[in-house]
Each structure stands twice: as C-alpha cells, then as structure tokens.
Amino acid sequence: MRLDFHKNHRLLFGVIFFGFIGLSLIIAIGPAIWVNDNNTPLPTSQPLTAQEQAGLGVYVGEGCLYCHTQQVRPLPEDSPYGRPSVPGDYARLRWLDVWREPPMILGTERTGPDLSNVANRQPSATWQYLHLYQPRSVVPGSVMPSFPWLFTVEANPAPGAVIVPVPAQYAPAAGKVVATPRAQALVAYLLSLKQPPLTAGGATAPAAAAAPAAGGAGPDGAAVYGNYCVSCHQNNGEGLKGAFPPLKGDPVVTAQDPTTHIHTVLFGLQGKKINGAEYAAVMPPWSATLSDAQIAAVVNHERTSWGNSAPTVTAADVAAVRKQGADAGDDHE
Amino acid sequence: MTTQRPLTVQKTRIDELIDADHSLTRLVYAYIACAAIWLVFGTLVGEYLGLKFVWPDFGVEPWLSFGRLRPVHTNVVLWGWASLGMIGLALWVVPRTCQRALHSTRLAWISLLLLNAAVLAGVICLASGVNNGGGEYREFIWPVMGTFALGIILLAYNVYRTIAARATEEIYISNWYILGALLWTIVLVVVGYLPWYQNGLGDTVIQGYYMHMGVGMWFTPMVLGLTYYFLPKLLNKPIYSYSLGVLAFWTQMVFYSMIGAHHFVFSPIPWWLQTVAIVFSVGMLVPVVAGTGNFLLTMRGSWSTIARSYSLPFILGGVLFYFFASTQGTFEAFRSLNRVWHFTNFTVAHAHLTVYGFVVFLIWGGVYGLLPRITGREPPQLAVGAHFWLALVGVLVYGFALMIGGTLQGQSWIAQAPFIDSVTLMAPYWTGRAVGGTLMFLSHLIFAYNVWKMRPGEATAPSPAVAAFQAEAA
Numbered sequence: 010m011r012l013d014f015h016k017n018h019r020l021l022f023g024v025i026f027f028g029f030i031g032l033s034l035i036i037a038i039g040p041a042i043w044v045n046d047n048n049t050p051l052p053t054s055q056p057l058t059a060q061e062q063a064g065l066g067v068y069v070g071e072g073c074l075y076c077h078t079q080q081v082r083p084l085p086e087d088s089p090y091g092r093p094s095v096p097g098d099y100a101r102l103r104w105l106d107v108w109r110e111p112p113m114i115l116g117t118e119r120t121g122p123d124l125s126n127v128a129n130r131q132p133s134a135t136w137q138y139l140h141l142y143q144p145r146s147v148v149p150g151s152v153m154p155s156f157p158w159l160f161t162v163e164a165n166p167a168p169g170a171v172i173v174p175v176p177a178q179y180a181p182a183a184g185k186v187v188a189t190p191r192a193q194a195l196v197a198y199l200l201s202l203k204q205p206p207l208t209a210g211g212a213t214a215p216a217a218a219a220a221p222a223a224g225g226a227g228p229d230g231a232a233v234y235g236n237y238c239v240s241c242h243q244n245n246g247e248g249l250k251g252a253f254p255p256l257k258g259d260p261v262v263t264a265q266d267p268t269t270h271i272h273t274v275l276f277g278l279q280g281k282k283i284n285g286a287e288y289a290a291v292m293p294p295w296s297a298t299l300s301d302a303q304i305a306a307v308v309n310h311e312r313t314s315w316g317n318s319a320p321t322v323t324a325a326d327v328a329a330v331r332k333q334g335a336d337a338g339d340d341h342e
Numbered sequence: 343m344t345t346q347r348p349l350t351v352q353k354t355r356i357d358e359l360i361d362a363d364h365s366l367t368r369l370v371y372a373y374i375a376c377a378a379i380w381l382v383f384g385t386l387v388g389e390y391l392g393l394k395f396v397w398p399d400f401g402v403e404p405w406l407s408f409g410r411l412r413p414v415h416t417n418v419v420l421w422g423w424a425s426l427g428m429i430g431l432a433l434w435v436v437p438r439t440c441q442r443a444l445h446s447t448r449l450a451w452i453s454l455l456l457l458n459a460a461v462l463a464g465v466i467c468l469a470s471g472v473n474n475g476g477g478e479y480r481e482f483i484w485p486v487m488g489t490f491a492l493g494i495i496l497l498a499y500n501v502y503r504t505i506a507a508r509a510t511e512e513i514y515i516s517n518w519y520i521l522g523a524l525l526w527t528i529v530l531v532v533v534g535y536l537p538w539y540q541n542g543l544g545d546t547v548i549q550g551y552y553m554h555m556g557v558g559m560w561f562t563p564m565v566l567g568l569t570y571y572f573l574p575k576l577l578n579k580p581i582y583s584y585s586l587g588v589l590a591f592w593t594q595m596v597f598y599s600m601i602g603a604h605h606f607v608f609s610p611i612p613w614w615l616q617t618v619a620i621v622f623s624v625g626m627l628v629p630v631v632a633g634t635g636n637f638l639l640t641m642r643g644s645w646s647t648i649a650r651s652y653s654l655p656f657i658l659g660g661v662l663f664y665f666f667a668s669t670q671g672t673f674e675a676f677r678s679l680n681r682v683w684h685f686t687n688f689t690v691a692h693a694h695l696t697v698y699g700f701v702v703f704l705i706w707g708g709v710y711g712l713l714p715r716i717t718g719r720e721p722p723q724l725a726v727g728a729h730f731w732l733a734l735v736g737v738l739v740y741g742f743a744l745m746i747g748g749t750l751q752g753q754s755w756i757a758q759a760p761f762i763d764s765v766t767l768m769a770p771y772w773t774g775r776a777v778g779g780t781l782m783f784l785s786h787l788i789f790a791y792n793v794w795k796m797r798p799g800e801a802t803a804p805s806p807a808v809a810a811f812q813a814e815a816a
Contacts, residue, residue, distance in 0.1 A: 014588075015512045018505050025518075025595065026525045029559070032599040033533050037551035040615050041544035048542060070471035072409020082608035084681060086755045094610045100542045108483045110475035110537075111545045115609060117478065119685035122761045145398070150766045152398045154408045235760025 048096040053205035056101055057198070064198025066105055067191050069112045071156065077124045078116035079202070089236045091126035091204045098125070098204065121153055128203045129298055135174065135290035136241055137196045138188050139252060143179040147249060148240055159192035174252045174289045228303045230310030237295065238307065246315035252290055254283045257315040267308065267322045268330055274304050275327070276335040294335075301327040353652045353723050362716040365447050366437065367798050371717065372451075373430025374709055376458055378786075378793045380422030385783050388415040392779040395772035405469040413468045413481040420479055420556070421490060422461040424697065426454070427705040428564040429497060432520045434712055435571045436501050439516055440508035449500045456493035460486050477549040479556045484535050491531040498524040515587045519567025522595070526559035547611055550619070551602035558598035561697065565704040566590070566633055569657060572708045573640055576654055577647055582639035590632035597625040604675040607684060623675035626668065634665040652726040656707035659734060663699030667692065682756065687768065687775075688748025691741045698737050698782070706733075706789065713796040721792035729788040736781030739774060747771025 014021045050056075057065065068074065083093040094115075102111040131137065139146050142160050144153040162184040166172055171188040180186065188196070234242075242248050246257035256262045261269045277294035295304065301324040308327070312319040394400055394408050404410065437444045444450060464482040467473075474483045482490070501521050505513060534552040574581045581587065603611060603619035638661065641648060648654040670692055673679050683689065706729070714720045747768050754764040 018502075018508075018513055021513060021518065022502065022505075022521055022525065025522045026529070029526050029529050029595065029599065032596065033529055033551070036600050036602065036615075036618070037533055037548055038539055040612065041539040041547040044547055044612065045539060045542050045544040069473050069476050070410075071407065072412055072473065072476065074476040075409060075412050078685060080609050084608060086758055089758070089761075096543045096610045098610070099546070102542050102545065104537065104541070105475070108485075109473070110477070110480070110535075111541055112475045113477040113480075113545065113549050115546050115606070117605060117685070118687075118689065119755075120687075120765070148762065150762050152395055152765060152772075154394070155399060155402055156407070157402055158404045232758060232760060235762065239760065239762070 044096060045100075048100045050100040051095075051097045051205045051207065053208075054097075054101070055201075055205075057201060060194050061198045061201045062105075063191075064194035064196070064201075065112060065114075066109075067159075067195040068114075068198055069105065069109070071195075073124075074112065074114055074116045076116075076118060076120035076153070077122065078119050079123065079125045080115040081123060081125050081204075087123070089130075090123040091129070092207070094125060094204075095207065121151075124199070124202055126202065126204050128200045130237060131240060132200065132293040133241065133290045134196055134200060135252060137199055138171070138173040138192065139175065139249075140240075141192060141195065142173055142175055142186060146176050146179045147243075147252075149244070156192075159189055159195065161187050161189060163187050176249055176251060228300075228306040230306035230308075233299065233303050233307040234310050237299065238311075241290065246311070246317075252288065254286065254288055256311050257317065260284070262311050263317050263319045265320060267312070267320065267326060270308055270312070271304065271322060271327050271330040272335075272337075274299075274308060275331055296331060301325075301331065350724060350727060351649075353726075354650045356714045356720060358715060359718050360715045363443065364798070366434065366444060367716045369444075369447055369450055369454075370430050370434045371713065371796075371798050373426050373433065373454055374713065375793055375797075376454065377423050377425075377427035377430060377705075378790045380418050380426065380461065381786050382790050384415055384418030384423055385779075385786050387411050387418065389776075389779050389783045391415055392772070392776045395768070396776055404471065410469055410471060410473075413473060413476075413478075414465050416479060417464055417468070417481055418461060420561075420697070421457070421464070421482075424561060424701055424705060426457060427709065428561070428568065428701075429453075429457075431568050431572075431705065431708040431712060432501070432564065434716070435516050435568060436504050436520060439514040439571060440504055440510065442504055442507050442509055445500050445503035445507065449496050453493040453496045453500070456489050456496070460490035460493065463489070475545075477545070478553045480534055480549065480552055487531055487535060491528060494524055494527055494531070498528060514571075515581075515584060515591070516567040516571040518588075518591055519563040519570065522591070523560050523563040523567065526555065526563070526595075530555050530559060543611060546606060546609065547603070547615065550605045550611070553605060554602035555599065557697065558594075558601070561701045562598070563591075563594060565660070565701050566594075568708050569637060569661070569704050572653075572711050573637055573657055576651065576657070576707075576711050577640065577644050579640070579644065582636050582642075586632050586636040590629040590636065593625070593632070594629040597622045597629060601626060601675070604680075607675065607677060607680045620675045620677070623672045626672055630665060630668040634661055637661045652721075652723055652730075653707050653710035655730055656703045656710065659730075660700050660703035660707060663695060663703060667695040667700055670695065682752035683748060684752075686748035686751040687744040687771070688752070691744035691748060694737060694744075695741045698733075699741070703733070709793070713793070717796055717798040719796050719799065721795045725788050725792050725795075729785045729792065732781045732785035732788070736778045736783075736785060738778070740778030740782065743771045743774030743778060747774075 012020070014024070080094045081087045081090045081092065087093070099115070102114070104111055136147060140148065140153075141156045143155045143157075144151040160173065162181045163170070164184045166185050166187050171193060173186040173188060175186045241253040242256050243253075246255060248255040261273065264270065273292060275294060275296040278292040299307070304327045305322050305324045309321040311317065312321060390401070391408060391411055401407075433444060433450055460482070464486045467483060467486060468481060472483060473481050475481075480487075498521065501517075501524060505517050505521060530552060534548060540548055570581060570587055600622035601619045603615045604623050607616050607620070609616075641658065648658055674683055674689070674692060710721065710726060747770075750767055751764045754767060
C-alpha cells in the first residue's frame with residue numbers, strides 16, 4: 010500500500026481518526042484505568058454523609074472549585090495546607106448523579122487558599138457561615154463572592170434554626186440571618202475536609218512534622234497568626250464583635266502567667282464568657298496541627314502586638330502545658 | 343478618489359469580488375454573525391467577572407455570581423464564539439480548496455442550529471447552578487455537550503463528503519487540519535464524557551487530557567488550517583513550504599496529544615505521566631516553530647502588502663501570539679517554573695494570550711479577509727483599525743498585568759507569607775486586567791458593528807465601494 014496521504018482521503022483521515030483514538034488510549038484512558046485500579050480510599054477516611062454529599066453538590070454548582078484547590082503539592086510552600094495529597098484522597102469520588110461527572114475538586118487555580126484540610130484549619134461552623142454570608146465580615150481583604158442566597162432573613166426564626174451572628178455593619182436592617190439547608194450542607198461538607206492520616210493510628214507528631222530546619226530561626230509568629238488565627242481574631246487583634254473575642258488587651262493574653270493563654274491555643278475554648286461577653290463561635294484546639302515551637306511563636310506574637318506587652322514563652326513552656334493535658338491549666342471563668 | 347485623513351493610512355480596498363454561491367455566502371455569514379453575538383455576550387460576562395475582582399460585592403444575585411458565570415464566560419467564548427467563527431470560515435475554505443460545492447448546505451444549517459442550541463442550553467444550566475463537575479471546558483452536562491458533539495459529527499461528515507468529492511487530486515493542507523480538528527474533537531468529547539474510567543483520580547487524568555486537547559486539537563489545528571488558506575490567498579503568493587506544513591501537522595497530532603497532564607504538575611496523578619507531559623511540552627516547539635516559521639517566511643518580502651491590508655495585520659498578530667504564547671506554555675510546564683506560576687493568575691494570562699491573541703486574531707483576519715469578498719460590502723476602515731488596536735493593546739495590558747501579578751503571587755506563596763497577602767498584592771494587577779479587558783470588550787462591539795456592515799445584500803448591485811473599485815479598475 011502506498012502512503013499517499015496527499016491523495017488518498019480514506020487513508021489520511023483514517024490515520025488521523027484512529028491514530029488519535031490510539032493515542033488517547035495510551036495517554037488518557039489507559040492511565041485513568043490504571044490509576045483507579047491501583048488506588049483505594051485510605052483506611053482512615055470516611056465516606057461523605059448524605060448531607061456532606063449534598064454540600065459537595067453545592068460546592069460544584071456555585072463554582073467554589075474555580076478558586077479553591079484541594080490538592081497539596083509536595084512543596085514546602087504547601088505545607089500549611091497539610092501533607093502532600095495522595096491518589097487515595099480522591100478514591101471515593103463518584104458521579105454526583107446521572108447528569109454530573111465526579112467533581113474536579115483538585116482545581117487549577119488558587120485565588121483562595123487550598124481547602125484539603127480546611128476543617129482542621131478553620132473548624133468553626135460560625136466562622137464558615139459568616140464567611141459564606143459576607144466574606145469581608147471576617148477577612149477584610151478577601152475578594153471572595155458573598156453567597157446571601159444560601160441564607161434567609163427571618164423576623165422570628167423557628168427554634169433550632171441556624172442563626173448567623175452577622176456583625177452590624179453587614180447585617181440586614183431587621184431580622185436574623187438564618188442558614189438554609191443548602192448552606193448547612195455546604196458547611197457540613199467544608200467541615201468534613203480533613204486529611205486522614207496515611208497510616209491508621211500513626212498520626213504524625215506535629216512537633217516533628219513542623220520542626221524548623223536545623224539552624225533556622227524558628228517559626229515566624231506573625232506568619233502562624235496569619236495562617237491560622239487572623240481570619241477570626243483579625244489583623245488588628247480586635248476580633249469581631251459578637252462573633253470572635255479580641256486578643257488586644259485581653260486579660261488572658263496579657264497575663265503575667267501564660268498558662269491559660271497556651272492552654273487555650275492548644276486545647277481550644279467553648280461556652281465560656283470572655284470579659285463578660287458570650288461568643289457563638291468555638292475556639293478550635295490547635296494541639297494536633299501546630300508544633301510547640303509554632304504555638305510558642307504565635308503566643309509571643311499575640312503577647313507583644315497591638316499594644317500588648319506580656320512576658321514571652323518558649324517551646325518548652327508549651328510542651329509543659331501540652332503534657333498536663335486539656336483538663337488542667339485553664340483559668341477562664 | 344482618495345479621502346484625506348490626517349491620522350490614519352488609507353488601506354487597500356478588496357481587489358476582487360468572488361462570484362460566490364449565494365446560499366454558501368448566507369451560510370458562512372450566519373455562522374459568523376452568530377459567533378459575533380456569542381463574542382459580545384461572552385466577553386460582556388468576562389468583563390463583568392473581571393470587575394468583580396475589584397468590587398467583589400458588585401452583583402450578588404445567584405446567577406450573577408462569579409462561580410456560576412466563570413464557566414459561562416469560558417464556554418461561551420470557546421464553544422459559541424471561537425468555534426462558530428472557525429467553522430463558518432472553514433465552510434468556505436473546504437469547498438473552495440476542493441473546487442466542489444459543499445456536500446450539503448442544509449446539513450450545515452442543522453449543525454449551526456445544534457451548536458447554538460447547545461451553547462444556549464449550557465448557559466442556562468450553568469447560570470442555574472447545574473455544572474457537570476467543574477472541569478474546565480467540560481462544564482456542560484452530557485445532554486448539552488452531546489448536542490454540541492452531534493453538530494460537530496454532522497459537520498465532519500459534511501466536510502468529509504466534500505473532500506471525498508474534490509475536483510483536485512491532492513488534498514490541500516488546510517483540509518487536513520480542518521477535518522482533523524473535527525474528528526479529534528469528536529473523539530475528545532466521547533473520551534471526556536464516557537463514565538467508566540472517570541471515578542476517583544482517573545477523572546483528573548481525563549481532565550488534563552480534555553482541557554489541553556480542547557485547545558490543542560480543536561482551536562489550534564482549525565485556525566492553522568484556515569491560515570494555510572487565508573495567508574497565501576490574501577498575499578497572493580503560495581505558502582513558503584508545503585512540507586513544513588505537513589511536518590507541523592503530524593508533530594502536532596502526536597506531541598500535543600501527550601501533554602495534557604502538564605496541567606497537573608506536582609499533583610498526585612502518576613509522576614511518570616507528568617514527566618511525559620513535560621517532555622512532550624518541549625517537543626511541542628517543533629510544530630510551533632514549523633508553523634510560525636512557515637507563515638513568517640511566507641510573509642517575508644510582503645510587509646508592505648500587510649501594512650496596506652486591514653485583514654492581514656490580524657493574521658500577523660495571531661501568528662506572533664501563536665509563537666510566543668505556545669513557547670510560554672512550554673516554559674510553564676517545567677517543574678521549576680510551574681512551581682512559581684501554577685495556581686496563579688499567570689495561567690489566566692496564558693489562556694488569554696493563546697486563545698485570544700492567537701486563535702481569535704486569526705479568526706478575525708479570516709473574517710475581514712473573506713466577508714467583503716463574498717458579500718461585496720466592506721467594513722469602515724477606521725472601525726477595523728479601531729478594532730485591531732483596541733484588541734491588541736487590550737490583550738497586551740491584560741496579559742502583562744496578570745503575568746506580573748501572577749509571578750508575585752507565586753513568589754508570595756514560596757516565601758510562605760500569609761495567604762491573604764497574595765490576594766491584596768493583586769489589587770493593582772486586577773485593576774490592570776479590568777482596563778485591558780474593557781479595551782478588548784470595546785473592540786468586540788466594533789467587530790460586531792463591522793460584521794453587520796459586511797452583511798450580504800439582496801444579491802443585486804455591488805456596494806458603492808466595490809462599484810467604485812470596479813469603475814476605477816475599468
């Protein structure tokens with residue numbers, strides 16, 4: 010047979026068509042099948058609940074994945090988001106329904122931060138609702154869209170309704186902001202986003218994982234604050250009235266004895282009055298996420314910023330409080 | 343008879359009125375007119391989205407939100423505007439180079455209907471929050487994309503039958519690219535939407551293939567095929583090297599197919615797949631250099647013809663963007679540079695420099711090169727000039743703003759600064775993008791006006807401009 014591509018349209022377009030099918034099998038379909046055959050969900054992971062699955066549907070429909078990735082690269086700058094992602098992290102993804110493919114949650118752009126581990130980084134449901142209702146109420150520099158249509162404004166919310174404590178500046182003139190079932194599903198999904206450990210029971214010690222490089226200057230307290238604390242307590246340390254307490258001038262943060270301060274960062278806080286005020290949000294525990302050195306750095310940042318000037322602490326102080334455990338050392342009323 | 347214009351140069355008028363089959367003229371014009379409408383709509387959405395980065399609370403209805411309209415913008419400009427524009431021109435080029443009438447004009451009208459219906463349905467779905475899964479350019483759910491694919495299948499059949507019935511012995515190189523692009527896109531949509539291998543991370547492997555081939559095996563070969571016709575035609579000289587075109591064709595098919603995974607460098611998809619993609623991203627330089635070299639060598643010695651033409655500057659611009667933006671893509675694939683640029687707005691700049699600078703400029707060159715010659719109506723030269731310069735300056739402002747901003751974003755992450763720093767530092771560059779985008783959008787309004795001015799007449803007397811030219815020539 011002569012290879013007269015110029016003159017034989019059957020030969021030419023046959024090679025073009027079937028050649029490309031062959032190439033597609035080699036580079037796309039084959040590897041896709043291979044990847045799926047060689048991965049299973051991590052034994053430590055849980056399937057999404059029905060509500061979380063519905064939340065994933067909202068996540069896709071509202072286009073969250075155009076600005077937020079869910080893939081942590083094996084690069085140092087991605088370490089605040091968690092451990093590097095592995096194929097097993099995605100092994101549970103299935104078609105959403107008969108119309109919609111498995112969502113492309115890995116994403117291709119990071120206009121907002123990675124969400125692989127957002128439930129560990131930002132576990133407060135109150136914060137998530139506020140952030141969805143009006144992102145700039147909690148993150149002033151944010152360019153994220155607000156999603157008011159996931160909420161209703163009700164004069165007399167039914168008992169059990171999820172009421173969002175929107176600061177006066179962003180609150181509607183009358184009535185309370187109530188999260189719809191779609192908002193609740195989305196927040197449930199976001200709060201399910203925790204990277205499971207790669208080996209059962211083998212949770213890596215954060216102290217080791219995040220240890221500073223040998224000879225390094227240790228973690229930067231301002232950077233830790235910027236990554237983990239600022240979204241609630243704000244850059245000026247003044248918190249958000251009615252939702253998140255201030256650190257500026259706070260008696261615990263400025264106390265001579267740092268134990269309660271360290272304890273609060275390590276083990277969180279919930280349901281206590283702070284300076285006589287009640288706060289809806291929960292302070293998450295950071296003991297599993299941050300190392301002793303990181304906590305010491307951020308505690309010192311808080312004790313020496315915004316006019317605060319309290320004695321600083323060392324990683325050893327943090328280790329001591331960590332050792333005593335959650336039940337000891339909290340001096341909040 | 344020349345008008346005195348102190349600020350602009352008189353461009354040459356068209357030198358021939360092709361004695362076209364009126365049914366084909368109407369068909370080609372309908373495709374281009376629909377494309378122009380999608381262009382104005384799609385870039386109005388894009389313009390609005392760009393402004394949201396400056397004023398995030400501008401428009402808070404669900405169907406006006408960024409997450410829903412971003413895929414509306416990308417899908418409309420890709421599947422509505424650019425696809426219909428390219429197909430419209432191809433429906434002229436294929437019969438012309440085969441010296442045969444189009445196999446079926448009626449079938450081509452049905453394709454137009456299906457493609458328009460698919461894009462319209464897709465827009466409604468996306469604005470209502472029905473998104474196939476958020477994979478870029480794969481956001482139309484399967485019934486919608488299936489309708490689009492049916493339109494493409496009918497076109498492929500139509501074009502194949504026309505080529506099979508050609509009066510020439512050889513198949514002109516344009517037809518390799520045009521029918522190749524149609525066939526590849528059919529395969530692409532089928533592979534992208536079949537369910538069996540798409541659970542888990544397999545979906546990401548397919549997404550890399552799909553989003554890259556959507557550009558590399560549809561838009562790129564289509565406009566290259568059109569340029570292999572329009573450039574020699576408008577310069578009135580043969581293409582520099584036919585063999586170089588053939589080399590570029592086969593290397594395009596083999597190398598481009600392999601590089602989809604470079605959209606997921608450092609991701610958990612297999613490392614070897616990423617490496618293959620990076621290696622072939624370098625191989626991609628072969629068809630790019632062969633293609634641009636071929637076009638530039640064809641232009642060599644004809645620069646004054648290009649300067650006097652109102653369509654050829656678009657083609658020159660498109661060819662230069664093809665070279666620079668494709669080379670940029672190769673560099674973005676390298677792990678060292680990918681680390682800085684991946685996930686940043688640099689990739690948005692790259693997407694616009696390629697699809698807009700390269701693909702869209704070549705479509706405009708073809709539209710201005712063809713329509714006046716088949717309808718007998720020329721667009722106002724000042725309006726074409728304004729279109730060219732607004733689009734060119736606009737895309738350069740857009741591209742450089744986001745390339746600089748994206749690089750700073752990447753560096754901010756590498757320095758492990760708080761994330762919000764990478765958002766606030768973008769403010770001036772997002773403003774720059776909005777300015778560039780506004781210029782681009784204005785140029786599209788002018789283009790739509792020009793398309794209207796080039797509409798086919800009632801098939802009677804030639805337009806005054808053409809009549810004047812014919813009188814002068816006589």
